[in-house]
Amino acid sequence: MDQNRLHILSQTPSIANHFISELRDVTIQTDTMRFRKNLERLAEVMAYRISETLQFAPQTIQTPLAQTQQTLLQEFPVLATVLRAGLPFHQGFLNYFDRSNCAFVAAYRVEGGRELTVHVDYLAAPDLQDQVLVLVDPMLATGKSLVQTYNALLRFGTPKRFIIAAAIASPEGVEFLHQELPNVEIWVGALDEKLDEHSYIVPGLGDAGDLAFGAKK
Ligand SMILES: O=P(O)(O)OC[C@H]1O[C@H](OP(=O)(O)OP(=O)(O)O)[C@H](O)[C@@H]1O
Ligand SMILES: O=c1cc[nH]c(=O)[nH]1
């Protein structure tokens, strides 16, 4: 796998590993508020790490006592999020990139057929032309949701840089994204072993949307 286009937070031991293991832990994850908070906390760490790769420039700031030069972000990335599991992860990014414009997409996996399909309907986005786009979704399983979401977002303009941020990814999903979206940069909390026969990530954490917001009927 191309290391320049795939960044795995858990490869560098940090407090993020605690958030990831609590997300996975079958006992701790039953506390839905803690589950959402851990997604948010992991997103904050990832936002910080991604911020180090963005463009900064010196800017003059007036304190009550004097002027000082600070090196500040030149532009905030657009944060796009896939409902519904994406919401707590999105909040973590927004906590740090607090001036970002946001896009929301409703995409869901339709299970039960011979092949898993993804349905995209609601889409609201700002102008994406020449923006840095960060597409956040905690689970990168087959990668179909993210590829379809990105393709649907292109009608709002072509970003100059495209970053995907996920909590947990499968090797199959990462491979698929690299194939379908040649310039994508992928950031993940952890890269897991495989997908199971229902396209769930193993070991993974289960169904992120259900764990955050309750089982779908
Ligand atoms: O990589 P893929 O195979 O496309 O799967 C990943 C998608 O699955 C989850 O959403 P889900 O469809 O379960 O919807 P939900 O957030 O409403 O639970 C997750 O948040 C991703 O969007
Ligand atoms: O393992 C998976 C795969 C897709 N969506 C989830 O929430 N979990």
Ligand SMILES: [Mg+2]
């Ligand atoms: Mg789900």
